[in-house]
């Protein structure tokens with residue numbers, strides 16, 4: 001196992017201690033971090049003190065070119081994904097106030113964990129999550145972080161493509177007024193997923209820099225703003241209790257098989273006894289709330305790549321990018337959850353969009369919302385794929401420099417794998433509750449905290465200093481979340497529950 005940062009840094013080259021903020025020439029990273037250089041040269045980044053002796057750090061071998069705003073879009077897009085569709089369900093199982101409390105807690109903890117990542121990254125000059133793991137714990141640390149990133153992001157991407165598979169045929173069928181019984185190829189979700197992957201996602205995933213995706217991220221976020229506006233608008237349109245779309249209706253023909261999400265909701269089986277929203281509520285499904293929220297706020301694998309490409313990168317500036325993104329997503333998450341819940345109360349389904357289909361699957365506004373959500377999640381896939389490819393490169397080809405063939409090859413293999421998962425796994429959604437309960441707490445809580453404790457030199461912050469004690473508590477909190485969520489989910493499954501939480 002490797003010793004923590006300082007002794008190694010000193011043995012690897014000169015280090016500068018700027019009043020507690022160590023800045024280090026990155027010669028030592030050449031062997032490990034060879035994929036991040038946006039200009040294509042071998043990795044040779046340096047964090048050097050700025051001339052005026054401020055604590056700022058900057059890269060000297062290339063300039064990050066992505067503006068502050070574009071970085072906010074990219075990080076916002078990384079945060080916002082299918083997680084938003086599960087939040088109303090989470091609120092239905094916690095009540096409004098408990099949900100607000102948990103949402104606030106997860107958002108604040110998420111921002112604190114980005115602070116830990118950025119500070120560790122500033123000290124050793126590493127800008128990849130898995131390499132922080134390497135710096136802290138050697139190969140096991142790198143592998144643990146790399147595997148967690150791969151699992152989490154493959155889970156997230158599969159859930160996005162699953163939405164494409166289930167929603168796109170319905171949208172096309174309605175717009176073309178096609179007969180649902182006709183086995184037309186363009187109504188087959190599997191073909192559609194493959195086509196969307198090949199024609200939209202793959203070209204975007206081949207971009208060498210995340211910064212180029214700022215425009216698509218901005219567009220993706222505006223689609224989600226449209227989704228949110230429609231959810232708010234619909235709340236005032238749909239009466240309570242709502243009327244189910246007729247049982248013999250096309251809904252059945254359209255195969256709106258909501259039971260694929262783990263619950264039977266036939267003919268309004270589940271009914272809230274009154275139309276009063278609950279402020280507090282606890283039931284067997286409440287245990288899924290933290291995995292759902294944790295999943296919804298994961299963006300940590302993307303933070304360091306976005307930091308790398310930020311113009312004038314300083315820890316403070318990147319923290320600002322993160323805080324703004326988290327704050328905006330927090331607001332959107334709360335509004336979407338609240339109005340989705342107020343519309344359907346106890347009848348809300350694990351995937352919000354499905355619930356609207358129970359009222360009228362042909363509603364034009366809801367169809368447009370489906371298109372918007374489809375677009376948003378499709379455009380998020382390349383952002384989420386980026387750190388997985390990097391983690392794979394760091395795990396499998398640690399000493400190789402950038403190579404276009406490998407860059408393209410890994411993206412194609414990953415997309416093929418995710419397509420196969422989405423096409424062949426009948427109920428991949430239940431996998432996500434496990435992923436939401438394991439890799440999400442690792443990436444948000446446990447790893448940033450333990451990497452921080454190992455990386456920040458004891459001379460700067462002894463083990464009994466406040467920041468390190470806080471970080472240790474943070475890691476412990478992550479372990480508690482993980483153990484609790486996992487055991488509750490296992491109990492729920494074994495007693496016949498079994499909801500796919502964490503991603504939809």
Ligand SMILES: NC(=O)C[C@H](N)C(=O)O
Pocket residue numbers: 078079080081082083084152153156295296297298299384
């Ligand atoms: N980026 C991720 O891993 C998931 C994302 N936070 C979502 O809600 O879909």
